[in-house]
Amino acid sequence: MIKENTYSDATGLELKEREFHQISQLAHERFGLELKPGKEALVAARLGKRLRQRGFRSFDEYYQHVLSDSTGDALIELIDSLTTNHTSFLRERSHFEFLARAVVEEFGDVRKLEIWSAACSSGEEPYSIGMCVSDVFSKPGAKNREVRILATDISTRVLAKARRGVYPAERFQELSEAWRRAYLLKGDGDCRGYYKIKPELARLVEFERLNLIEPFSQHRLFHVIFCRNVMMYFDKATQQDIVQRLSACLEPGGYLFVGHSESLTGVSHDLQYVRPATHRKEKRGGRSRVWS
Ligand SMILES: C[S@@+](CC[C@H](N)C(=O)[O-])C[C@H]1O[C@@H](n2cnc3c(N)ncnc32)[C@H](O)[C@@H]1O
Structure with missing residues (x-):
């Protein structure tokens, strides 16, 4: 035998x-x-x-x-x-620097920005987006604008952590002192060594469970979608299906960010390559202005 x-x-x-x-x-x-x-x-x-x-x-x-x-x-x-839920605040920082510029230069006239963090894990990514955009909005002379962040993941366990918004102090190493003061509450007593996301920032983020391989139920369009460090789990056919459906959820001129170690090579889609891990949907009535 x-x-x-x-x-x-x-x-x-x-x-x-x-x-x-x-x-x-x-x-x-x-x-x-x-x-x-x-x-x-x-x-x-x-x-x-x-x-x-x-x-x-x-x-x-x-x-x-x-x-x-x-x-x-x-x-x-x-x-x-x-799978791994590994994530961190301001992970792959260049996407956040790019986002801060785009909020001013590309979407300067948008009153309400819509951003989606798909596969958000325990919340560090959507809260980083919130900090980054709030920082731009709070600059002297900035217009009165809003941001709404949808944050989704398949795992109810990480979503519960994300909603709680409490993290050990060492998770915030990448954040400047000014951002810690602006966006975090310091824990004391039993919560010593921990920080909690301030309610003003937490309010910007709405968490939902969503499996990327199933049809998306939300019908709004987004100016920016972060779908980072999850594509690597899928085969090419699944990646293609997901990217095409994400593209359909982008506003004309909107951006899709994937993880820097992921590539959309071999995946057919209607987005323009902007720079590594950054793609853009064509603007209405012509080519987008592309910069890197
Ligand atoms: C490595 S984390 C990435 C977190 C964050 N985007 C980042 O780059 O730091 C991957 C996340 O993808 C989620 N995930 C795996 N398969 C998924 C699926 N089919 N739909 C939605 N999320 C999924 C996991 O639960 C995990 O939280």
């Missing part, structure tokens, strides 16, 4: 090839996640931890539990274990 290939995590829990196939198929169907052969050890390590926490004896038992859980929570846990 031919023995099936298996992969073990650090504790010896075995992931059979068939189980890997089932899990990767489910992750692809529900989340567009691409788990190619070669990722078995990663799946065994990441899900193995979850199995032990929940007391399952095999990957098959865990898989059956995910399938039968009608709340959808087990599926969210699965995706949380297989």
Whole structure:
């Protein structure tokens, strides 16, 4: 009899090839996640931890539990274990510098700016957008303008953290002292060592759960969409579908930012390349002014 290939995590829990196939198929169907052969050890390590926490004896038992859980929570846990939620304030700072210039030079006449942080993780990205735009709006002589930020992610766990808006002090290393004073409340007593996002900033951000591979339900158009460090989880066909639907949500002249380690090469879309990780939808009635 031919023995099936298996992969073990650090504790010896075995992931059979068939189980890997089932899990990767489910992750692809529900989340567009691409788990190619070669990722078995990663799946065994990441899900193995979850199995032990929940007391399952095999990957098959865990898989059956995910399938039968009608709340959808087990599926969210699965995706949380297989992807990373890594993020930080002002991550890939050049996008924020670009945004600050665009708010003045490209969208100077827009009274209400609409920005979407898709795959926002625990909130550092949308709050950074809020700080950056508020900073521009508060400059002497600036017009009276508003910004509304939609922040979405598939994971209810990270969204709960994001809504809370409380982070350890070391998470704010990238922020200047002036921004800390303007946008954060310092914790005391039990909250010592933590900062909370001020209500004036938190009010600008609206959090919602959204799976990027499913049809988008919101109907408004955005001046800027951040969809960073999530594309890498999807295969080319899924990336293409997502980029085309994101493009349909952009105002003419609006920008799409992807992560700097991601590229839209091989993905067909109607956006103009502006500079690495930055694309733009054509303006009505002609070419956009493109600068980098
Ligand atoms: C590495 S974080 C990126 C966070 C932030 N955009 C940044 O660049 O710092 C990736 C996020 O994508 C989310 N994600 C993974 N698959 C998703 C999907 N199908 N739809 C929406 N979000 C997804 C994960 O939950 C995670 O929070």
